[in-house]
Amino acid sequence: MRSLLYLCTALAVIALAAWAYRENHLTQQAMNERRALEREISALSEALSVQRAEWAYLNRPDRLRELVDVNFDRLRLVPITASHFGEIGQIAYPMPEFRSQFDDGIELFGAIEQLSDSRDEVTP
Amino acid sequence: MIRTPLRPLARVLHARETGENPDLIERENRRLRLEAQRDQARSRAEMRLLAVALLFAGALVVLGARMGLLAATEPMELARGAPEDISSARADIVDRQGRVLATNVATHALYAETRRMIEPARAAQELARIFPDIDADRMTERFTDPNRRFIWLRSLLSPEQMQAVHDIGDPGLLFAPREMRLYPNGRMGAHVLGGASFGQQGVRAAEVIGVAGTELYFEDRLRAPDMLDQPLQLSLDLTVQAAVTEVLEGGKRMLNAHGATAVLMDVQTGEVISLVSLPDFDPNDRPLPPTEGEPADSPLFNRAAQGYYELGSVMKAFAVAQALDEGTVTPATMIDTRGPLTWGRFRIRDFRNYGPELSVKDVMVKSSNIGTARIMQPIGAERQQDFLRKIGLLDPMPLELSEARRARPLLPDRWSELSVMTISYGHGMSTSPLALAAGYATLVNGGRKIAPTLLKQDQVQPGAQIISQRTSDQMKLMLHQVVQEGTASFARIPGYPVGGKTGSADKPGPRGGYMDDAVLATFASVFPSHAPRFALVVTLDEPVDTTGPEPRRTAGWTAVPVSAEIIRRVGPLLGLRPVSLDVANARFEQGH
Secondary structure, three states: OHHHHHHHHHHHHHHHHHHHHHHHHHHHHHHHHHHHHHHHHHHHHHHHHHHHHHHHHHOOHHHHHHHHHHOHHHHOOOOOOHHHOOOHHHOOOOOOOOOOOOOOHHHHHHOHHHHHHHHHHHOO | OOOOOOOOHHHHHHHHHHOOOHHHHHHHHHHHHHHHHHHHHHHHHHHHHHHHHHHHHHHHHHHHHHHHHHHHOOOOOOOOOOOOOOOOOOOOEEOOOOOEEEEEEEEEEEEEEHHHOOOHHHHHHHHHHHOOOOOHHHHHHHHHOOOOOEEEEEEEEOHHHHHHHHHHOOOOEEEEEEEEEEOOOOOOOHHHHOEEEEEEEOOOOEEEEEEEHHHHHOHHHHHOHHHOOOOEEEOOOHHHHHHHHHHHHHHHHHOOOOEEEEEEEEOOOOEEEEEEEEOOOOHHHOOOOOOOOOHHHOOOOOOOOOOOEOOHHHHHHHHHHHHHHHOOOOOOOEEEOOOOEEEOOEEEOOOOOOOOEEEHHHHHHHOOHHHHHHHHOOOOHHHHHHHHHHHOOOOOOOOOOHHHHHOOOOOOOOOOHHHHHHHHOOOOOOEOHHHHHHHHHHHHOOOEOOOOEOEOOOOOOOOOEOOOHHHHHHHHHHHHHHHHHOOOHHHOEOOEOOEEEEEEEEEEOOOOOEEEEEEEEEEEEEEOOOOOOEEEEEEEEOOOEOOOOOOEOOHHHOHHHHHHHHHHHHHHHOOOOOOOHHHHHHHHHHHO
C-alpha cells in the first residue's frame, strides 16, 4: 500500500516536472515572439510616422500653392472667395425624369421597329 | 545525551528480589524512549511545516506586491531597440483639423570609435568627400590621436549620406539612432511652434527638447510616456494660417514694411485660429538668437505676442466702450472737439480739424483724439485702470507660449490726468496685437471676457461680464460705421461686412519723443460685423503706400487693405456664409 503511494507521488512529481519544463519553454517562446512582435510594431509605427511626415510634407501649403500655379492652365484653381457661393434660387429645378416604356436593353433593341410602327400610327 | 539503559541493573535486581517481572521494567523504559522520540519527531515536523508555510506566504506577498506595483505604474512605450534612460519620444502636434504641424522622424547620427578603425587616414579622406566641411588632415589627426577613443562626427545624417558612409566600410564608423523633430510645413506657424533641439545625448538615443513656443510650453505634456500616441491639438488652422501668411507677406512687401503681424481669433472661445509674425523663420533650422542689434528685429521675435507697442487710435474703442457702459455718454452725445486741447505744456491735436463738435459715434468714425480725450476726462484714472485691467490689457496674456508670458505691457509710472487722456487714444501705454484682439473680442461678443488660447477648445465656460450686452451691441454698430463711413473704407468687401477701427501711431524714437515718418499702422477688425464670429488684428511696422502722388502711411491706406484681403480670403475657409451689406444693415436696424 505504502509503496504504491510512493510510486504515485514519484510519478506525480515527474509529471509535474515535465509540465513545468514545458511551460517554461512555452513561456520563453512566447516572450521571444512578443519581442519579435514588439520590434515589428515599433518598426511599423516608425514607418507609419515617416509616411505621415512625408504626407504632411507633400501637402504643405507652399508646395500645394506651387502646384496650383504650375497647373493653372489645366485646373484653373483660384482661392475661394465670397463670389463662389451661390443662392439656393440659382439652382435649377430638377428636370422631370425621362421614363422609358422599355424595361431592358434587349427589349429596347427589339422595339425599334415597334417605335417606327407606332410613329407611323401617330403621324399618318 | 546519556542513554538510559533499558534494563538498569539496580532495578532488575530489586525486581527479582521482590518477585516482579523484570521485563516490565524493560517495556516501561522502551515506552518512555519511544514517547520521547515521537515528541521530538513531531516538533521537528511542525517546524518544517511552519518553515514551508512561511516560505509560501513570503512568495505570495512578493507576488502580490509585484502585481500591485505593475498595476500602479504608468504604462510605458514599447522599447524601440534597446531601452535606455534617455527617451527621444515626443508626441506630435497637429492643427485643429488634425493636420500634422510637428512630428518625429527616425534618423541617425554618426560617431567614430577610433580603436576599431582599420584605415583611419582613408576613412578621413572619404568622410571629407561626403561632408565638405570636414577637413581630411585634421580628421586623420583626431582619428589617430591615442587619447581619443570616441568622436561625435554628425548629429543628423540624411539617408543618402548614411549610405555613403556605409560604403566607406570602416568598422569604426558607427551609426546611432536619433529622432529628429520635423516641421513639414516649414515656416507656417513658426512662432507658435517654436522649435526643438537635442538635450542629453547617448549612443542609443538623444532627448528631443523644445526650445521655444508651444514646444517649450508643453514640454512635459509632449514627453509624458502615457500621452505619446495622443497628438497635441492646437487651435491653429493650417489652411487659414497659410492664407494669412501669404496675404500678409504680399502686403509687407508691397508697403515696404519692416515687420508685420496678424492675429485671428474666435471671439467666443478665444481660440487663436492664426498667428503670423513677419519676418519669420524655419523651425526646422531655427536661427540662433541675435548677438547684436535690437532683439525685437530678429525673426525669432514674436511681434503678435511678445511685441508691446503703442497702437494708437485702435484703443479709442475701449475708451468709448467704457464711457457708454458707465452711462456718461450715448452714441449721440455731442462732444466738444475744438482744438488743440492744451494740458500744461502738452497739446492734443487731431489729424485734421473736425469742426467744433462731433457726436460720440463720429468721434469714433472720424477718429478724433480731442474728442476721445474729452470723453475720458470725466471718468478719471482709477476707473480707466480698473476697466483696462478687467478687459485684460494691463497684465501679461495667458497664452500658451513661454515667450508671451514673460512680456508685459509698458504703463505710465504715474497715471496722471494727462495719461488718462493720451491712453484714451492709444499713447502712453503699450499693448500687444494679441491682447488687442482679445479686447476687441470682448467688446463684440456680448461683453464677456475671454482667455486667448492656442489649444482647440470643445466647450468654453463663458467668462466674466465686462460690459453690458447693450454696450456691446452699440460697439458693433459703431465699428461697422467706421468701415462704412469713416477711416477704414477699404474694408468694405463683398460678402463679408467688416467692423473695425484703424490706428496709426507714431513710433517712439530711439532717443525719446516720437518719429515723424515712422508709423505703426494697425487695423483691429471684427467680422461679420452684425454678428461677429472672429476678430482680426493686423499691424504693419513702418508701411508706406507709394502708389499715390505722396507717400501715405496711415492705417487706412496700409493695414486696412491688407486686412480686407485677409478677410476676403479666409472668410470662406472659416466656414462663413457670405451675406450682403443690406442683410447686415437690416440686422442692425432690428437691434436698435
